[in-house]
Amino acid sequence: MNDRHILAIDQGTTSSRAMIFSAAGDCVAVAQEEFRQLFPHDGWVEHDPEEIWQSVLSVCRQVLQQAKEASINVAGIGITNQRETTVVWDRKSGKTLYNAIVWQDRRTADFCTELKLAGNEEQVSVLTGLLLDPYFSATKISWILDHVAGARVKAEAGDLAFGTIDSFLLWRLTGGQSHATDATNASRTLLFNIHTQQWDDSLLELFQIPSSLLPEVKDCSADFGMTAPDLFANSYPIAGIAGDQQAAAIGQACLEPGMIKSTYGTGCFVLLNTGTKAYRSKNRLLTTVAYRIDGQTSYAIEGSIFVAGAAIQWIRDGIKLIESTSEVEGLAQGLDSNRGVYMVPAFTGLGAPYWDPRARGAIFGLTRDTGIAEIVRATLESVGYQTSDLMQAMQGDSDAELQALRVDGGMVVNNWFLQFLADLLNLPVERPRVTETTALGAAYLAGVQLGIYKSLADISGHWQRDALFTPSLNQKDRNELLLGWKKAVSRVLED
Numbered sequence: 001m002n003d004r005h006i007l008a009i010d011q012g013t014t015s016s017r018a019m020i021f022s023a024a025g026d027c028v029a030v031a032q033e034e035f036r037q038l039f040p041h042d043g044w045v046e047h048d049p050e051e052i053w054q055s056v057l058s059v060c061r062q063v064l065q066q067a068k069e070a071s072i073n074v075a076g077i078g079i080t081n082q083r084e085t086t087v088v089w090d091r092k093s094g095k096t097l098y099n100a101i102v103w104q105d106r107r108t109a110d111f112c113t114e115l116k117l118a119g120n121e122e123q124v125s126v127l128t129g130l131l132l133d134p135y136f137s138a139t140k141i142s143w144i145l146d147h148v149a150g151a152r153v154k155a156e157a158g159d160l161a162f163g164t165i166d167s168f169l170l171w172r173l174t175g176g177q178s179h180a181t182d183a184t185n186a187s188r189t190l191l192f193n194i195h196t197q198q199w200d201d202s203l204l205e206l207f208q209i210p211s212s213l214l215p216e217v218k219d220c221s222a223d224f225g226m227t228a229p230d231l232f233a234n235s236y237p238i239a240g241i242a243g244d245q246q247a248a249a250i251g252q253a254c255l256e257p258g259m260i261k262s263t264y265g266t267g268c269f270v271l272l273n274t275g276t277k278a279y280r281s282k283n284r285l286l287t288t289v290a291y292r293i294d295g296q297t298s299y300a301i302e303g304s305i306f307v308a309g310a311a312i313q314w315i316r317d318g319i320k321l322i323e324s325t326s327e328v329e330g331l332a333q334g335l336d337s338n339r340g341v342y343m344v345p346a347f348t349g350l351g352a353p354y355w356d357p358r359a360r361g362a363i364f365g366l367t368r369d370t371g372i373a374e375i376v377r378a379t380l381e382s383v384g385y386q387t388s389d390l391m392q393a394m395q396g397d398s399d400a401e402l403q404a405l406r407v408d409g410g411m412v413v414n415n416w417f418l419q420f421l422a423d424l425l426n427l428p429v430e431r432p433r434v435t436e437t438t439a440l441g442a443a444y445l446a447g448v449q450l451g452i453y454k455s456l457a458d459i460s461g462h463w464q465r466d467a468l469f470t471p472s473l474n475q476k477d478r479n480e481l482l483l484g485w486k487k488a489v490s491r492v493l494e495d
Contacts, residue, residue: 009439013310016035017031025459035052064233075452087165087167088141137190164189173227174228175230182241221294224238245271251434264407265409266308267306269302276298285302285394342381343488345382364491385485405429408436415469428470
């Protein structure tokens with residue numbers, strides 16, 4: 001049984017984490033390292049790819065040492081990653097041309113507007129399930145090719161490689177032997193036709209991106225190569241890859257149409273499994289690949305909130321209202337109401353269903369007796385309000401009656417927040433026993449390829465509920481809270 005363990009690399013927006021899971025889904029080793037967030041200009045967000053790489057190496061080595069001390073053998077590796085974040089590197093030297101441009105980055109907003117005004121969004125949406133927004137990878141690639149000296153010439157000559165973070169890590173882990181990605185990450189680039197499951201020539205032409213940059217697209221459970229022999233004591237097969245939100249849905253065992261999960265990390269992402277049918281959203285949500293196994297694609301409707309946990313991080317590190325995120329629950333709980341204070345955390349624009357990259361954050365309803373507790377609570381509540389916006393849009397897009405919301409990510413340790421969420425959504429909220437479902441999903445995908453599980457369906461029985469939060473708010477109070485939120489949001493949207 002000690003051979004039935006999997007190392008999951010969870011490369012997130014603010015930190016890199018490595019976790020080793022048993023076949024039963026129990027975490028037996030964990031290590032995590034944060035890295036710098038770079039903000040060169042208003043609306044720009046970057047990471048140093050070398051910092052990411054070194055943090056991943058470090059946490060992997062730490063958990064492999066923990067496994068060695070516990071006499072645990074690792075069978076293979078699964079990778080999950082912050083999606084859309086874009087890296088371009090030289091195929092010969094392996095060196096990156098520019099910092100990683102993060103999914104939150106808004107520098108290409110004008111380019112997206114130009115493409116929309118030229119009438120391109122309908123075609124893009126039909127093919128990719130996405131919208132023309134700086135969030136996705138394609139305009140980031142174009143920006144790098146146009147702003148780094150000599151980059152476009154090198155790209156045309158086939159000397160450069162593009163990857164989302166999974167692909168970049170895979171290249172480094174295999175010593176440059178594997179330039180690949182999986183269908184979920186490919187589906188977030190604006191370059192991938194989610195219906196044919198191929199890179200699309202018309203999209204490459206639209207964004208002026210040479211096809212030679214692109215990685216091979218594989219199933220989520222596949223042979224992605226072996227780790228280079230000089231990295232760790234042993235060489236391991238890399239057997240599973242999925243973008244973080246899809247991996248979280250798998251870790252939550254949301255494998256049937258109508259099942260829905262919400263992950264609360266730096267941002268918040270809600271995925272509704274729609275099975276083999278790719279629904280076109282009527283409410284500006286996204287259609288995306290949920291997973292692809294044995295060539296069979298399952299789809300999802302997704303809503304994306306750019307700022308969730310990042311808002312809590314901002315009140316801690318940015319304006320220093322608190323010293324630790326552990327203070328947040330007590331401060332919120334200590335108030336009998338939000339006292340009319342609303343925070344709209346549009347630090348990098350607003351995502352679904354508004355899609356306004358130029359919106360900026362604001363706090364409304366301040367009075368002389370407003371204190372730290374009110375601002376902290378408003379910040380926490382803003383994540384619930386944004387979730388409500390997404391859930392209402394999803395309800396309009398799908399035929400299924402939503403039964404419950406499964407939640408995960410760093411914020412769900414906060415019981416007050418989950419009760420507020422249940423009250424606001426008027427829906428039961430379920431927290432799983434293992435809340436780090438993103439890493440767990442990557443482990444499951446690798447386990448399928450390695451034969452530890454017969455199929456994805458085999459993992460459903462491993463999901464266990466830790467806590468259930470049921471609605472207790474009356475409809476009148478719920479409506480008043482939501483009305484206040486709608487008014488606050490209307491004030492930050494561009495006319």
